Amino acid sequence: MNSRMPPVALAYPPSPAALVRERPLDLRQLFGFLLSNSALVAVLTALFVLIALVYVTVTPPTFVSSAQLMLESQKATAADVQRMLAEEALVEGQMEIMKSGDVLQAVVKILDLKSDPEFKSAHLPVADLLRSLFSIGPGTEKAGLQTARSPEEQAENYTIATLRSRLWIRRVGQSTVIEISAASSDPRKTALIANAVAEQYIAQNVRMKSQSALQSSEWLAQRVAELREAVFAADRAVIQFQSSGDSGSQFKLTELKSVSETYRRLYETYLQSWSEAKQRISYPVSDAIFVSRATVPVAKSQPKTILLLAFALVLGLSFGVVVAIVRHFANRLITSADRITAEASVPCIGEVSQANRVKKGAATDLLRFDGPGRKPGTQEWFGRDLRDIKATLGGLRRNQKANLIGLVGAEAKAGATTLAYNLAVLASASGSKTLLIDACATNPTLSRVFGEEKATGLMELLNDPRAYADFIGRIEKRLTILPIGSFRDVTPGERIGSERIAFSFADLKERFDLVLVDLPSMPESADAKSIAPYLDGSIVVARYGKSSFDTLVEAVDALRDVGTEIFGVVLNAVPQRRK
Numbered sequence: 001m002n003s004r005m006p007p008v009a010l011a012y013p014p015s016p017a018a019l020v021r022e023r024p025l026d027l028r029q030l031f032g033f034l035l036s037n038s039a040l041v042a043v044l045t046a047l048f049v050l051i052a053l054v055y056v057t058v059t060p061p062t063f064v065s066s067a068q069l070m071l072e073s074q075k076a077t078a079a080d081v082q083r084m085l086a087e088e089a090l091v092e093g094q095m096e097i098m099k100s101g102d103v104l105q106a107v108v109k110i111l112d113l114k115s116d117p118e119f120k121s122a123h124l125p126v127a128d129l130l131r132s133l134f135s136i137g138p139g140t141e142k143a144g145l146q147t148a149r150s151p152e153e154q155a156e157n158y159t160i161a162t163l164r165s166r167l168w169i170r171r172v173g174q175s176t177v178i179e180i181s182a183a184s185s186d187p188r189k190t191a192l193i194a195n196a197v198a199e200q201y202i203a204q205n206v207r208m209k210s211q212s213a214l215q216s217s218e219w220l221a222q223r224v225a226e227l228r229e230a231v232f233a234a235d236r237a238v239i240q241f242q243s244s245g246d247s248g249s250q251f252k253l254t255e256l257k258s259v260s261e262t263y264r265r266l267y268e269t270y271l272q273s274w275s276e277a278k279q280r281i282s283y284p285v286s287d288a289i290f291v292s293r294a295t296v297p298v299a300k301s302q303p304k305t306i307l308l309l310a311f312a313l314v315l316g317l318s319f320g321v322v323v324a325i326v327r328h329f330a331n332r333l334i335t336s337a338d339r340i341t342a343e344a345s346v347p348c349i350g351e352v353s354q355a356n357r358v359k360k361g362a363a364t365d366l367l368r369f370d371g372p373g374r375k376p377g378t379q380e381w382f383g384r385d386l387r388d389i390k391a392t393l394g395g396l397r398r399n400q401k402a403n404l405i406g407l408v409g410a411e412a413k414a415g416a417t418t419l420a421y422n423l424a425v426l427a428s429a430s431g432s433k434t435l436l437i438d439a440c441a442t443n444p445t446l447s448r449v450f451g452e453e454k455a456t457g458l459m460e461l462l463n464d465p466r467a468y469a470d471f472i473g474r475i476e477k478r479l480t481i482l483p484i485g486s487f488r489d490v491t492p493g494e495r496i497g498s499e500r501i502a503f504s505f506a507d508l509k510e511r512f513d514l515v516l517v518d519l520p521s522m523p524e525s526a527d528a529k530s531i532a533p534y535l536d537g538s539i540v541v542a543r544y545g546k547s548s549f550d551t552l553v554e555a556v557d558a559l560r561d562v563g564t565e566i567f568g569v570v571l572n573a574v575p576q577r578r579k
Helices: 027-036 038-058 080-098 101-111 126-134 140-146 151-165 187-243 250-282 305-330 337-344 380-399 416-429 445-450 458-463 465-473 492-497 505-511 527-534 549-561
Strands: 063-071 167-171 177-184 288-292 348-353 404-409 434-438 479-482 514-518 537-543 566-574
Touching: 027 038, 027 305, 038 305, 063 080, 063 187, 080 167, 080 177, 080 187, 101 151, 101 187, 151 167, 177 187, 187 250, 187 288, 337 348, 337 549, 337 566, 348 380, 380 416, 380 566, 404 416, 404 505, 404 527, 416 434, 416 445, 416 479, 416 514, 416 566, 434 445, 458 465, 458 492, 492 527, 505 514, 527 549, 537 549, 549 566
Parallel strands: 348 566, 404 514, 404 537, 434 479, 434 514, 537 566
Antiparallel strands: 063 177, 063 288, 167 177
């Protein structure tokens, strides 16, 4: 019996290029970000503080003074809840009276605020303007024509509205104490206004009580006269009944006397109330008394210099950090190794510090690391970073059997040639048999620096098997540099892409421990896409602050489209202070 087993799906581990490792944000990265953007944050903070200083300097100072009045409390005979409600209603009503037009009009006249430039206004305050707009309705236009006011009255209304906007009246806690605060640019004027408002409110309260007492007195006087006539009539009825000699109707006499006594008691009660009302008219007493009068303030209330400067400092720092974050993510130039992994889905396998050239002159374009001790300080970080990348290449050679590696720049002058040369020098110095191939037809720097005239190069090896055999016969023990050779119409990439070549790169893996190929940058030539698929993998080189993430992503995608294994990205020319 034949039984067919279902196929088993094998899961292979992903390549390093497919691994996207998220690095948690730590304090070192945060401080590094703030340090890198310190100039921007400092400029914006200084700008906000300068604006606050200008505002404090230009804005006229505002002084505030307060007076306090205590209202007569409600009698304790009422229930607590009712008494609290009555007190609240009383205080709210008196506060509205303090802001009424009659009180403020009296203040304006007493202090002559109409001639004060601070209170003269050509326009209504916004609140009053909106109130006037929303009050327009059917028939309003006709009524407005009938109640047209003179320019003097309008000016007085503007002054009252301005004064009302500079007053703050509030209840102090749950007590019956009311605080009246006035604001002005003149400290003496604030005390005068606050005290004048309190005094005019008391005067208005006295006038209201006197007017109420006068009305009560007039009504009581009329009522007393009516009751007096009623008492006289009742007394006459009793006297007449007694003089009639009808002593048999005692019940009638008692009734008449009761009516007379009732009218007399009512008359006496109303007479007493009338007397009290006349006293209130002649000597009215206000329901409010001064707790404290307003005094001239010794310091301004607005603008608060220290508070404004502190707020401007915090706002400037916050705005600077926000702008730095926006600029960081909006800036497409590569300034962070961490973003490379997120943007291009390729790990950053190393950073190389910026260093000065050891050799000067037209003989070389390379930054060369010759080992420790040659240039103290200038190349210390440069050499350390190169050794880190060399260690990474060693791991690739052991784990993935990757001995044939290409280096390609994401853009021109990214530094791929310099990196390839220095890695070859370090690898050969450690004992590895290393071959460095110049396949950069657009800018063959290695061939110009190390190639001899009419020397056999890569193009000759690709075209002639005998040239390849001769080259193998004179391989140096440690480092061999193969120049690009002579070419005109056909570049090395086009020649290798034809697959009709005298040797294959696989042959070189058997003769060398490490083969590094300097490929042209992606935007300059298509040779990198033609040569990279024949290698074990490639490393893309980007330049700090010059290469963009868009260019890097395009280069990585283009190499992947032709089946190139990408080991990672190296960020070149990183400032030492950022490392």
